[in-house]
Amino acid sequence: MTVEAPELQAGQPGPTQKTRELPTLEILALLLVAAVLLRPAMAGFFDNPALQMWSTIFVSITVQALPFLVLGVTVSGAIAAFVPPGWLAKHLPKRSILAVPTAGLAGVALPGCECGSVPIAGRLTARGASPAAAFAFMLSAPAINPVVLVATAVAFPGRPDVVAARFVASLLTAIVVGLLWSKFGSDRILDLARTRIIEGQSRWESFSSTARHDFLHAGGWLVLGGMTAATLQVVVPRTVLDTIGGNEVLAVAAMATLAVVLAICSEADAFVAVGLTQFSMTSRLVFLVVGPVVDIKLVALQAGVFGRAFALRFAPAALVVAVAVAVVTGMVML
Amino acid sequence: MDERTQGALLLAVGGIAVRLGVTDAALAYVKPGMQPLLAVAGVFLVIIGGLTVIRAFRGQPDPVDLHGHTSDEVLGHHAGHGPGVAWLLTLPLLALLLIAPPPLGAFAADRQSDRPPPARETAFGPLPAAENGAVPLKVTEFVYRALYDESRSLEGQRVRLSGFVTNSQEDGVAFQLTRFVLACCAADGQAVNVAVRTDQPAPAPDTWLEIEGTWAPREDHEPGELSLEPPLLELESMRPIEAPAQPYE
Numbered sequence: 001m002t003v004e005a006p007e008l009q010a011g012q013p014g015p016t017q018k019t020r021e022l023p024t025l026e027i028l029a030l031l032l033v034a035a036v037l038l039r040p041a042m043a044g045f046f047d048n049p050a051l052q053m054w055s056t057i058f059v060s061i062t063v064q065a066l067p068f069l070v071l072g073v074t075v076s077g078a079i080a081a082f083v084p085p086g087w088l089a090k091h092l093p094k095r096s097i098l099a100v101p102t103a104g105l106a107g108v109a110l111p112g113c114e115c116g117s118v119p120i121a122g123r124l125t126a127r128g129a130s131p132a133a134a135f136a137f138m139l140s141a142p143a144i145n146p147v148v149l150v151a152t153a154v155a156f157p158g159r160p161d162v163v164a165a166r167f168v169a170s171l172l173t174a175i176v177v178g179l180l181w182s183k184f185g186s187d188r189i190l191d192l193a194r195t196r197i198i199e200g201q202s203r204w205e206s207f208s209s210t211a212r213h214d215f216l217h218a219g220g221w222l223v224l225g226g227m228t229a230a231t232l233q234v235v236v237p238r239t240v241l242d243t244i245g246g247n248e249v250l251a252v253a254a255m256a257t258l259a260v261v262l263a264i265c266s267e268a269d270a271f272v273a274v275g276l277t278q279f280s281m282t283s284r285l286v287f288l289v290v291g292p293v294v295d296i297k298l299v300a301l302q303a304g305v306f307g308r309a310f311a312l313r314f315a316p317a318a319l320v321v322a323v324a325v326a327v328v329t330g331m332v333m334l
Numbered sequence: 335m336d337e338r339t340q341g342a343l344l345l346a347v348g349g350i351a352v353r354l355g356v357t358d359a360a361l362a363y364v365k366p367g368m369q370p371l372l373a374v375a376g377v378f379l380v381i382i383g384g385l386t387v388i389r390a391f392r393g394q395p396d397p398v399d400l401h402g403h404t405s406d407e408v409l410g411h412h413a414g415h416g417p418g419v420a421w422l423l424t425l426p427l428l429a430l431l432l433i434a435p436p437p438l439g440a441f442a443a444d445r446q447s448d449r450p451p452p453a454r455e456t457a458f459g460p461l462p463a464a465e466n467g468a469v470p471l472k473v474t475e476f477v478y479r480a481l482y483d484e485s486r487s488l489e490g491q492r493v494r495l496s497g498f499v500t501n502s503q504e505d506g507v508a509f510q511l512t513r514f515v516l517a518c519c520a521a522d523g524q525a526v527n528v529a530v531r532t533d534q535p536a537p538a539p540d541t542w543l544e545i546e547g548t549w550a551p552r553e554d555h556e557p558g559e560l561s562l563e564p565p566l567l568e569l570e571s572m573r574p575i576e577a578p579a580q581p582y583e
Contacts, residue, residue, distance in 0.1 A: 024339040031424060032346060035431040046433040049441035056435035056442075060363035060520035062426040063372065066351055070375035155518045212382050216340055219347070220419030223426060229521060238445060275521030 054234040061226035061275055065268035068151040069218055072267040075111040075147065077211035081203040089129040096132045096182035103133035104174040107140030114142035114266055114292045114301075116214060122305035131187050136178030139318065142266040142292040143170035152288070155270035161333055162281065169289045169329035173322045177293075180317065189309040218265035221297060222272075225264035229275035238278075245278035255279060255287040256323050263295035282330030289326035294319040335420050337390040343420065344383025346427055351376030358579045359430075362437040364519045366580065437581035438514045440500045440539035443525035448503070448510070450564050451526060453482040461487050468494040468546045472583050473513040474526050480549050480565030484558040488549040495528065495567075496544045496575060499537045502529055509536035510564065511545060513583045523582065532569035545572040 046052065092106075093099045110117065121138035125131050142148065144167050156162040232241065244250045255276070264272055269291045273284045294315050303311035335343070354360035355373025364372075429435060451474075458479055461469050471479075471493050479488050497511040507529040514523040531550060537543060550566040551557070 024335050025342055028339050028342055028346075028424065032427065032431070035428050039432055039434075042432060049439070052433065052436055053438065053442045053445075055429045055433045056362065056438055057521045059426055059429050059435050063351075063354060063360065063363045064368065064519035064521070066347075067368065067371035067375040070378050074378065157517055208382055208385060212340060212344060212386055215344070215379070215382075216335075216420035216423065220422040223422040224419070227425070233445075233521075271518065271521065274518045277522055277524075 050234050054230045057233055057275060058226045058230040061229060061268075061271050062223060064155075065151075065222055065226075065271045066219075068147060068154075068267045068271075069215060069222060069265065072111060072147050072265070073211040073214040073218065076116040076214050077207040077209075079110065079116075080210040081207035089124050089127045092129055092133055094130075096130055096179070099130055099133035100136045100178035100182060101175050103129075104136040104140040104171055104178060107137055107142075107144050107171075107174065108146070110137075110141040111145040111147040114295075114298055117141040118298065118301040118305050125190065125306075130182070131190055132178045132182035132185065135181055135314070136174045138174075139177055139293050140171055140174035143167075143174075143289065148266050148270075148292075151267055152270040155274045159281075162285070165285055165329050165333040166288050168333065169285060169322075169326045170292065172329070173289060173293055173318070173325045176321050176325065177314075177318050180321070181314075185313075189313070190306050218268070221263050222265055222268040225262045225268065225272045228258070228262055229272045233275060233277075241278040245280065245283075248280060248283065251279050251283035252286050252323065252327060255283040256290050256319070259287045259290035260295050260319070262291070263297035264291060266292040281334045282327060285330040285334060286323055286326040289329075290319065290322045293322045338387060340420065341383045341386030341388075341390055343423055344379045344386060346383075347423055348376045348379030348381075348383055350427055350430060351379060359434075361580050361582070362435065362520065365516055365582075368519075437577070438520055438523045438525075439498060440512070442523065443500045443510075443512050443514070443527070446525045448527055448564055450477055450481055450561050451515075451524065452560065453478070453558075458483045458485065458487055461491060464492070465494075468492040470494045473497045473511065473528060474515055474583050476528060476549075476567075477526050477565055480528075480551075480557070481555070481561045482558055486551075486557055489551075490548065492546055492548055492570065493567075494544060494546045496542065496578070497528070498577075499539050499541045499543060500525070500527065501536075501539055502527075504529055504563070506531060507566070508532045508534065508569070509539075511543065511567070514581070516582045520582075526583070527564040529564045529566050530569050531566055532572075534569070534572070537572075537574070542575050542577045543572050544575045546570050 046055075093102055107117075110120070117138045120141070121134040124134040124137065149163055149167060152166055153160065153163045244254050258276075259269075262269075262272070269288060273287050276284055276287070279287075299311050299315045302314060306314075351372050353376075354363075355369045355371075355376055360369055360372060461479075462471070463469070469491050473495050476488070476493060476495055495511055497513040500510045500512045502508070502510045509530055510527040511530055512525050512527045514520075515526055516523050530545065530547070545567070547567045547569045550568045552561075552563065552566055555561050555563070
């Protein structure tokens with residue numbers, strides 16, 4: 001969610017903004033017009049079959065994920081516009097042992113992607129929810145909400161077990177991490193002064209600007225994920241992928257690394273997982289469970305919302321828990 | 335990326351999505367069922383993008399500043415690389431405009447093994463009726479029946495298949511007739527092959543053909559068993575055809 005900003009500047013145009021502005025609109029227009037005009041001249045330029053296969057796979061991942069991304073940002077925009085910030089905190093049990101699983105399950109009700117859930121968790125703690133519960137919510141919401149589960153079902157037709165395994169593993173990860181935090185974590189390293197809320201916007205404005213911002217961010221990361229999956233299929237020799245895919249330990253390590261590096265939005269990651277055909281279902285489950293919990297973009301976001309000291313402790317712990325839970329769940333359910 | 339550009343980018347992405355939603359171009363990448371969803375998503379993006387552009391040109395303040403100016407403190411590096419990441423959205427647009435990626439073809443099929451798909455747990459019904467002297471079948475239907483139908487429903491039947499040509503490594507096989515099958519989208523396309531036996535020279539890879547012929551059971555394979563090789567077809571006739579609008583099965 002993107003409605004946070006320091007109160008002083010909320011709603012004002014930035015005073016220093018003009019100094020480093022590129023003519024980005026002109027660049028974009030030029031780029032697209034040039035592409036249309038140059039196409040006849042460049043026919044034959046792109047006949048390389050590897051390039052064509054790469055672009056087919058890349059485009060198909062982005063195109064397939066697009067409607068789900070749009071659905072996701074519509075919902076996150078609607079929540080920014082219509083759900084009062086204190087609503088969830090008010091309805092959570094006070095004790096961690098009850099609050100953590102409840103908050104984890106409450107993630108079902110918040111369709112949105114992980115970029116949205118981190119600031120929400122920040123807002124929850126700022127409004128008095130226990131941090132452990134807020135973290136359980138932050139980790140489960142992007143992974144087990146209906147939009148993500150439907151996207152996963154569409155990506156793996158005829159495999160309801162994948163959807164179920166994703167739900168179970170992600171929820172368990174969120175609860176385990178939340179309980180670990182309530183037992184061993186130190187709330188003092190949280191820097192809660194960082195979360196503030198923009199006031200004074202109309203609902204429509206807050207809806208459309210949140211949706212726009214989330215789409216542009218998540219879409220960009222999705223493109224990066226699509227390019228990586230396409231490259232793996234086209235460039236990496238099949239023997240290498242078969243070797244990694246054939247060794248379960250290597251496959252799990254590879255998928256966990258990929259999830260962290262790619263930072264794909266959870267509404268779109270199932271479609272990238274679909275393209276990783278050489279890997280076992282369990283290792284792809286690791287990809288789906290780790291992605292919404294830890295990735296480079298999330299660590300940056302968490303550092304921004306809760307402080308750097310927190311992010312450096314929280315992310316490695318969450319990664320270990322997510323991989324372990326996903327592997328066990330995969331062995332049992334897939 | 336300033337607000338006008340964000341709006342323009344959303345307009346462009348939305349416009350392309352609408353176009354994919356209403357034309358056959360999308361069928362190279364996704365299943366037909368996705369088209370209405372693409373159109374709706376595209377319209378939504380066009381509306382949001384259009385309103386953003388209008389507001390930016392009227393000079394109204396931007397409530398969310400992607401430069402990371404107002405959100406630096408909260409979002410950390412996120413805001414810093416946010417605008418950069420959004421630029422990546424131009425890449426699929428440029429790929430569609432410049433390369434217009436074709437459906438998966440012989441090159442992609444060659445990167446997969448020739449192994450046929452494992453058996454589905456479905457009983458085989460009666461064959462469809464013959465039209466013009468041959469039973470029209472999908473390539474996948476032919477492959478499943480040839481490999482896994484214990485009642486040998488293809489025995490002695492002249493069938494008609496359409497697909498594109500791929501190379502075969504097998505002795506005595508002129509070429510393979512191939513179709514891709516999608517589970518979700520082209521990213522998981524699985525090549526399904528029929529090994530074609532004929533004395534005629536093999537057409538160039540990626541040529542779309544309509545062929546007629548009969549199933550030739552392999553001596554070392556009993557229908558119903560797992561097979562590691564594609565089924566054989568004895569060619570009787572072939573003719574080149576236009577690539578179909580829906581390239582996948």
